[in-house]
Amino acid sequence: MKVFISSDIEGTAGITAWDEAKKGNPDYAEFREYMTDELVAACEGAKAAGATEVCVKDAHSTARNLILSKLPEYVRIVRGWSGHPDMMMFGIDHSYSAAVYIGYHNKAGTDTNPLAHTLTGTISKLLINGEVASEFTINALCAARYRVPSTFLAGDAGMCADAKILVSGISTVATSEGFGPATSSLSPSASVKAIRDGVEAALSRDLATCMPRMADSFELIIEFTTPVEAFRGSWYPGVEHIAPRTLRFVSDDFFDIQRAIRFIT
Structure with a gap:
């Protein structure tokens, strides 16, 4: 079983302000570590469920955030932006059995995460077939193009709820909940445990309900x-x-x- 993991930061447990997500700011180093710890937990859960290969796409900002020395030896890492339209899913193909999303945040205009946005700060709303879309929407449909089911997502509570609307069988871990500019969050260690256990459980079941419907146009x-x-x-x-x-x-x-x-x- 090959597992593809797309890793973002704005849905990481505890993150509350943009300074914590931007390279070069003093707070970034701490939250880069939390992002990496959650990603490693997902890799460990995938391995425990029987994954023979795990490919990770660093998918936040510069795409050079994860602390490489912390990654297990069985992980292959895709860093930087190639320019390919798969963007946050670059590296996925038909050979993968499952897609996993870690550190994901809700779409622009929502109030479930102080850092909610869609792709860039210049977009106020992105719709696909009349439905307001998140980055997860785009990425789950990208995975579906390759016939890869979207099996697990960790991120803010609003993103988790939206993910279940698009992919009925997806498993989720709500790492935090937004209240205006504030958050109520799991501790980093609790989030790591929940993600590790959640990914293992998600990949140890029938994944037939984890494929979003692809429209004709x-x-x-x-x-x-x-x-x-x-x-x-x-x-x-x-x-x-x-x-x-x-x-x-x-x-x-x-x-x-x-x-x-x-x-x-």
Whole structure:
């Protein structure tokens, strides 16, 4: 069994402010360590469930966050941004049995995480087929393109609830809950234990209910915070500039949607 893990930071237990998520800030080193510990716990859970290979995508900001010396020897790590439209899922392919998401956060405009956003700070809303999408939405549909089920997610409580709407059989661990600019969170050690045990349990069962439904066609709508970003993105082939801050793109192939997101944003 091969397991692919996408690792972000804004859904890590305890994280509350942007200073804790940005490289170069004094608080970043502490939360980089918590991000790594949660990721290692997921790897250990996957190994305990029978994984023969584990591939990790460092998927936050610079994509150079995880402390490599802490990773188990059986882990392969993908760092940096290749430019491929799979973005946070780069490295996944049809050979994987399961996808796992660690440190995930809710979408832009939600109040379940002080750091909620979608891809960049310039997007106020991203919709796929009329539903407001999160980064998990995009990534779970990316995994589904390769026929890989999305089996487990750890992140804020709102993200966990949204994940279950898209993927009915996914297992989750709610690491924190947002209250305006504040959070109520598991301790880092409790989060690590819950993730390790949760991933093992999630991968030790029938994964048939862990595949999101793939539509026959896809409509992407991106609403930016200012008209400037919309104007820049409007030159992508096939894009409609339907409002000052809003772009629309349609395709029958979800990879086309991913590619549009990659270049428009």
